[in-house]
Amino acid sequence: MNPDREGVSGLLPEQAKRELIAILGDADFKDDPQSLVTHSYDGTAMQQALPDAVVYPRDTAQVSAVMKVLNKHRIPLVTRGSGTNLCGGTVPVNGGVVMVMHRMNRILEIDLENLTAVVQPGLNTKEFSAHAESLGLFYPPDPSSMAVSTIGGNIAENSGGLRGLKYGTTKDYVIGLEAVLASGDIIRTGGKLMKDVAGYDLTKLLVGSEGTLAIITEATLKLIPPPKAKKTMLAMYADLYDAARTVSKIIENRIIPATLEFLDNPTIRVVDDFAKLGLPLDMEAILLIEQDGEPETVERDIARIEEICRGENAARISVAATPEEANKLLAARRSAFTALARLRPTTILEDATVPRSKIADMVLEINRIARKYGVNICTFGHAGDGNLHPTATTDARDLDEVHRVEEAFAEIFEAAIALGGTITGEHGVGIVKAPFLEWKVGAAGIEVMKGIKAAFDPHNLLNPGKMFAKQTRKRVVIQHG
Structure with missing residues (x-):
């Protein structure tokens, strides 16, 4: 158990347990050791805390009833889907109850007249996307975890993805919600409206x-x-700045690709070893570019992008000849985290984001900081929107190295802010970024956010210990030498 729980006595009170079982039934209430351990962590490295119970509601009425019991007994609640979170957002640091939404996984409606869907939060993202495509429709948000993540988790984190540059992120496609408050009351927001x-x-x-x-x-x-229609291409560069200038130049030419991804040399090597694509290992950077739309527009844009790449000194350019080849390239990019995770026992992936014109500066800063602390960091990410993923491979058992990795990432966050960026582009704040949030939003911003939290959740029962750190991390002073 986490010794630093706020206002939680430890095990669930017997009366609360009886009340929860009365609502859910024995099958949907678990407090055996295996269930507690299984739901004590998520996709974030080195973050774990045991809950006191795990529940599996089947509908909104049960969620509301459960929350009324927890509110009465002042028991914290953490909701989760598949636990692919990368900021410790679904780790129950204050114990209490973990609510797993997997049983609420239905598509309730597809409205072909209004081009909307009503879904439950436990629905798998990829399954929903595939179902929409089978009806001749398109749901653009495509987080790298979409094969296992859930719509509810995507909404909670405002997940992005490879198509974010052109199509936006999850927030751009959520137009209405049903939600249960900490009191157990149910609210509805928005609806099938384009204006409200x-x-x-x-x-x-x-x-x-x-x-x-x-x-x-x-x-x-x-x-x-x-x-x-869609077309996919690779542009390969011997110089990092040439690749970064290409990104800016494409956007300057009023071309918004569906996908504009970046991989640095260490990532290229690891991904190629994993996916066996025959990527050029001598290149400093690769841009993976996909355009979609009307066939004539796609052809014109790809031709113009190829001209821009050559003008910015691309060493080689390759356009996928078939959809299968294009899918293989995109799958390889999505596998970057998996490929890097094979190198060492512990993989820490972050998501510092900068204006796209500062991508090269940011990658060079990341490389400098990695050398300074003697740690291994590879960088890839969504170049089109400046969302980079510096990824450290380490070993949690090596406490000295882990400390150096943590210090390196603190300096990376500082560098991103100094370049006009932010501490997180899509992973969220959770536990990991909480000490740095004030760096981005300021003390006044933190107080406004705390006021909103108090209005929704006056007893701090919903995912406590996240977003707001007990102590803000002291800012480092970056000196360039």
Whole structure:
């Protein structure tokens, strides 16, 4: 158990347990050691804490009833889907109850007249995307974890993905929510509307709130017509700045690719060893570029992008000849984290984000900081929107090295902010980024956020210990030598 629980006595009170079983039944309430351990961690390295119980609601009424019991007994709750979170956001640091949403996994409606879908939070992202495509529709958000992640988790973290540059992130497709408050009351926000300015935009507020404000039980999502054609290409560079200038030049030319991804040399080597693509190991950077849309537009854009790449000294350019080849390239990029995880026992992936014009500066800063602390960091990410993923491979058993990795990432976050960026582009704050949040939003911003939290959750029961750190991390002073 976590010794630093706030206001939690430890095991679940027997009366609360009886009340929860009365609501859920024996099959959907678990407090055996195996269930507790299984739900004590997520995808974040070196973060773990045991809950006191795990529950599996089947509908909104059960979620509401459970929350009323927990509110009465002042027991914390953490909601989760598949636990692919990378900021410790679903680790129950204050114990209490973990609510797993997997049994609420249905598509409730596809509205072909309004191009909307109503879904439950436990629905698998890739399954939903595939179902929409089978109906001739398109749901663009595509986090790298989409094969296992859930819509509810995507909404809680405002997940991005490879298509974020052109199509936006999860927040751009959530137009209505049903949610349960800490009191157990049920609210509805938004709906099948493209315009709605009735009061504060609670839908957008709940998207990305990391389970700290309410429990999402239903979502209304916007769908769009699918692109008719797509083409994928690789541009390879011997110089990092040439690759970075290419990114800016493409956007300057009023071309918005569907995908514009970056891999540095260490990542290229690891991904090629994993995916066996025959990538050039002597290149400092690779850009993976995909455009979609009307066939004529795609052809014109790819031709112009190829011209831009050559003008910015691309050493080699390769356009995928078949959809299968294109899918293989995209799958290889999605596998970057998996490939890097093979190198060492512990993999720590972050998501510092900068203006895209500062990508090369940021990668060079990451490399400098890695050398300074004597740690191994590879960098890849969404170049089109400046969202980089510096990824450290280490070993949790080597406490000295882990400390150096933590110090390196603190300096990386500072460098991102100094370049006009942010501490997180898509992974969220959770536990990991909480000490750095004030660096980005300021002390006044933190107080406003705490006020919102108190209005939604006055007893701090929903995902406590996240977002707001007990102590802000002291900022480092970056000196360039």
